[in-house]
Amino acid sequence: MPEGHTIHRLAARIQRLFVGQDWRVSSPQGPFTAGAARLNGRSPRRAEAWGKHLLVHLGAEIWHVHLGLYGSFGFRGDDTFVTADQLGQLRPVSRVREPAYDDTGWILPEAPQGAVRARIQVPHGWGDLRGPVKCRVLNSMQYETLVGRLGPDPLRQPTGEINPEMLMRFRNNLARRRSSIAAALMDQSVIAGVGNVYRAEALFVEGIAPDTPAAQLDPEQATTLWSTVTIQLRTGVREGVIRTLRPADPDHGLRGADLHRKWPAGGTGTEAARHHWVYRQQHTPCLRCGQTILMRQLQGRRLYWCPGCQTR
Ligand SMILES: [Zn+2]
Structure with missing residues (x-):
């Protein structure tokens, strides 16, 4: 979608x-x-x-x-x-x-x-x-x-800024939800614009377990989650594709040698085209911790996550 x-x-x-x-x-x-x-x-x-x-x-x-x-x-x-x-x-x-x-x-x-x-x-x-x-x-x-x-849309914030009012609405929306954070992120009345790929990738980057009740995220977690989703969506607008796995990022969690092996420069294989940490990566080892990435159905959509990294 x-x-x-x-x-x-x-x-x-x-x-x-x-x-x-x-x-x-x-x-x-x-x-x-x-x-x-x-x-x-x-x-x-x-x-x-x-x-x-x-x-x-x-x-x-x-x-x-x-x-x-x-x-x-x-x-x-x-x-x-x-x-x-x-x-x-x-x-x-x-x-x-x-x-x-x-x-x-x-x-x-x-x-x-x-x-x-x-x-x-x-x-x-x-x-x-x-x-x-x-x-x-x-x-x-x-x-x-x-x-x-509709909930706040991170892409309606002025470029390069986090809008405190929208962030507060997001935090309040989470606090009122009885569902898990994974379900809440797909609820367009909580946050508008997030779909299955950004849901999986943002929760992975923040290390948040998908089953954590939305209302149990502390203010700091909710704030960093909003920032991460904002950054990911803005990059998506700029590039026209969702590329949340960014080998060039210094904080990608991989050492240079590993990186070179997994993404050979100019490679054309499927590994070189990998754009996601967990989305559609079930049965493969997590690039950060090595545990097997899991997938299950949640409300009719596939949910992907790493049980080793997403523990908060
Ligand atoms: Zn992991």
Whole structure:
């Protein structure tokens, strides 16, 4: 499932490529036809992410998208469109090699492939949304209700800062939960944007046992957990992938020689591509302590952890 970093990148991309221009919105697959008609021909004013929710504002109406487990956006456009997508350098939007334009100067989009729930278009390119769990138009009150239910999103803190108010909300949310910390981190009303990968990796880095009751974390643990999740999510936004295992970090817990053996420079094997401490590493020895990493189901999702390192 896309985690918060993906949605924040997506919102930034829509902000760059669509906001401030008149756009055309349609629902080639059908179910969003009425909603698309409300958005069509207008000009989006702002795109934002709140946890895993994408919200595009058009005055009093807000387009709300939640990708769920399988949803995705695909973007295509001409050179102007690709150039405007500067932040997307790692995975730039797809370039149309020989674009054609209609009489009004708008690029002629290709026929939708597969089940496209919504297509958004501006003169130089378009985006296709497939497979979301939510794609609807909200009014201001519905928007307030939605975001009011969400916990603090670490990626909504000013860059490079920890917002004390948001941290306090996170700590209070944990203190009120009866569930384990592993369950609480996946609860979007406790903290918004964390998914299965960040849950596993942040708890590992902090050495917190997944079954620890959320309410039993002391203030210091909750504070460092918030900082770690913040750092991991910000790195995810910057890099476009979740890479929580950072061999270059001085505090990765491995000596240089071990490091070289496990991640040969420029290696192309699977070891070189390993990005996670515990996520999907079950049955393998922990890189810090050597104990076998475990996996089990928790509320329908896989939970990964190291019993040797995560003891607090
Ligand atoms: Zn370990």
